Amino acid sequence: MENKNTANGGDILARSPGRSYQELLDTEVNPVPDCLRENTNPYLGSENLSVDRYLSREFHEKEVEHVWKKTWQAVCRETEIARPGDTFVYDIVRFSIVVTRTQGGDLKAYKNACLHRGRQLVDENGNYENFRCPYHAFTWELDGEFTGAPCGWDFPHVEKEKFGLPGVKVDTWGGWVFINMDRGAPELRDYLGILPSHFERWKPENAYKMIHVEKVIPCNWKVGWEAFIESYHAIATHPQILKYTDDADSQYDVWGDHISRTITALGVPSFHLKNVSHQEVADTMFGVSAMVARPTEAEVPQGMTAREYIGQRNSEAFSQNHDRELASFATNSERMDSILYSIFPNFAPWAGFHPNITYRFRPNGDDHTTALMEVMVLCQLPTGAERPADVPVRRLGDNELFSEAPELGESLGGIFDQDLFNMPKIQKGMHNVESRELVLSNYHEVRIRHFHQTLDKYINGEI
Numbered sequence: 001m002e003n004k005n006t007a008n009g010g011d012i013l014a015r016s017p018g019r020s021y022q023e024l025l026d027t028e029v030n031p032v033p034d035c036l037r038e039n040t041n042p043y044l045g046s047e048n049l050s051v052d053r054y055l056s057r058e059f060h061e062k063e064v065e066h067v068w069k070k071t072w073q074a075v076c077r078e079t080e081i082a083r084p085g086d087t088f089v090y091d092i093v094r095f096s097i098v099v100t101r102t103q104g105g106d107l108k109a110y111k112n113a114c115l116h117r118g119r120q121l122v123d124e125n126g127n128y129e130n131f132r133c134p135y136h137a138f139t140w141e142l143d144g145e146f147t148g149a150p151c152g153w154d155f156p157h158v159e160k161e162k163f164g165l166p167g168v169k170v171d172t173w174g175g176w177v178f179i180n181m182d183r184g185a186p187e188l189r190d191y192l193g194i195l196p197s198h199f200e201r202w203k204p205e206n207a208y209k210m211i212h213v214e215k216v217i218p219c220n221w222k223v224g225w226e227a228f229i230e231s232y233h234a235i236a237t238h239p240q241i242l243k244y245t246d247d248a249d250s251q252y253d254v255w256g257d258h259i260s261r262t263i264t265a266l267g268v269p270s271f272h273l274k275n276v277s278h279q280e281v282a283d284t285m286f287g288v289s290a291m292v293a294r295p296t297e298a299e300v301p302q303g304m305t306a307r308e309y310i311g312q313r314n315s316e317a318f319s320q321n322h323d324r325e326l327a328s329f330a331t332n333s334e335r336m337d338s339i340l341y342s343i344f345p346n347f348a349p350w351a352g353f354h355p356n357i358t359y360r361f362r363p364n365g366d367d368h369t370t371a372l373m374e375v376m377v378l379c380q381l382p383t384g385a386e387r388p389a390d391v392p393v394r395r396l397g398d399n400e401l402f403s404e405a406p407e408l409g410e411s412l413g414g415i416f417d418q419d420l421f422n423m424p425k426i427q428k429g430m431h432n433v434e435s436r437e438l439v440l441s442n443y444h445e446v447r448i449r450h451f452h453q454t455l456d457k458y459i460n461g462e463i
């Protein structure tokens, strides 16, 4: 592919001169898992990106047809629909899907419509004995079988056996329920590629959802999504985290069409800063980061790095959430770093042994100018331990900030507020880009390229 980058002498493999994540892994005491040693070192071209992808209704319609109807999308936790009749409604653009647990314990997903006059069959999440349309009482069993309607004599032309609810594909990974409206889609396991093997060690299926906050954001859904798949913006948007975040030396990976990853080392200062002491790193991280224990006294012992010290404190704080003492096997990276995977198109789970953030972005209903942003935090528990109930979603109002959600607070919520502050200004600014093209970096923004290349493959029918 032609390299158009001349600012750095045309070097498509240029990297920050700071210590790489892989070099940092060389300092680990415990064995480093193979998945963290993977370094795909991607280069996907230097092409510009049209602003029409974010602004035009036409592009949104293509996404509806070729992306939302064709891809696997996470709906809820398996534990949120654990009992027979537990039902979740997943709305995506103009579509709605009902996911339920049958009497036999199977998961089923249906298009959310009564087959009589088309009314949405289920309005909200809850526990249902069966699905009875509120309009005329046409009723289906949880397993999709039609049980009848009032004045059945008036429908001699409806064959009961052929009037079952049309199903859509449903499957699970990592304790999440996924659906796919395309009956010809690949199985979830194949779609996820390397992801399940990478997460085997972190056991996301053992986690419960301890935080779930949603907000309507005033921008195209991809503007939101793309603010979370690179660490390049930290220097300007989140300056308070730089003392403990090595943003410039982040590692970016892509695998196949659907999976990508950023790993940003924490507990070490940004390469952009000079002369930050270990004590300053620890103090700032303990004071600001959500991915860290909160000790009352935090003096970094003589001869220890901030990263080693934070690793030790996190091991003490989070070992109770796992089957074994973290000090005995977990790397420092898995005790504190930002290890953020994404599954095309819109689901991004963090990895590691600390409580893990998970993001989801989607259009706000069928509106391509606003989006739903969700922040969840999952906390693992030892295998077989009783799990607290998953929390329901807290929906923030238009004037409420993430930091005003008490479960996020000023530290974590404040970071999302900083991202949120940019979003409407990105949406507005894009209308004024004279060339109508956005410029992306080769490495830091490679996941955005990867995402758009996959998007194009779906739109062009290549996947």
Ligand SMILES: [Fe+2]
Binding pocket: 227, 228, 233, 237, 238, 415, 419
């Ligand atoms: Fe951010």
